[in-house]
Amino acid sequence: MRIQMDVHNLEQTDALAKAFSKVVRPPMIILLNGDLGSGKTTFVKSLVKYLGSDDVVTSPTFTLLNTYSGKFPIYHFDMYRLSSMEEALAVGFDEYFDKKRLDGICLVEWAENVEGLINSVDFVIDIQKITDKQRKFIIREFSK
């Protein structure tokens, strides 16, 4: 599956997250790629809401990982401050990316910083900033 969509405002990003939430179920690993400020965390906020969690979503820029609870655990990573797979291993992140043991879903920003850590990806969401409010989303599914 590959979906490309141009959204023109926050409401359309929210609607896309709602539609996408319908295909999300544990165990899944979803990467969000895109420049600083492209809208990765904004998409995660909507997605977490539509997955039925009431938890407040914040950027894990400094915490590296935020965990939200709902029907299943949602692990929200921001690898921006890491610079290698070894650094991610040092903080024990490899246990989350073992699909056989994963009890929820992983949403990962800046996964490119920890190349080699995550082997079984289900979806990659690319976000490009076009204008202040406009974004291009490309959602690709990877099947094993």
Ligand SMILES: Nc1ncnc2c1ncn2[C@@H]1O[C@H](COP(=O)(O)OP(=O)(O)OP(=O)(O)O)[C@@H](O)[C@H]1O
């Ligand atoms: N259509 C849109 N979709 C998503 N975000 C939008 C849109 N229009 C405007 N924005 C704004 O763009 C900003 C995106 O910031 P966000 O923190 O989500 O980016 P990010 O990709 O997670 O950045 P970082 O790499 O720093 O974590 C927010 O201020 C959001 O309100």
Ligand SMILES: [Mg+2]
């Ligand atoms: Mg972010």
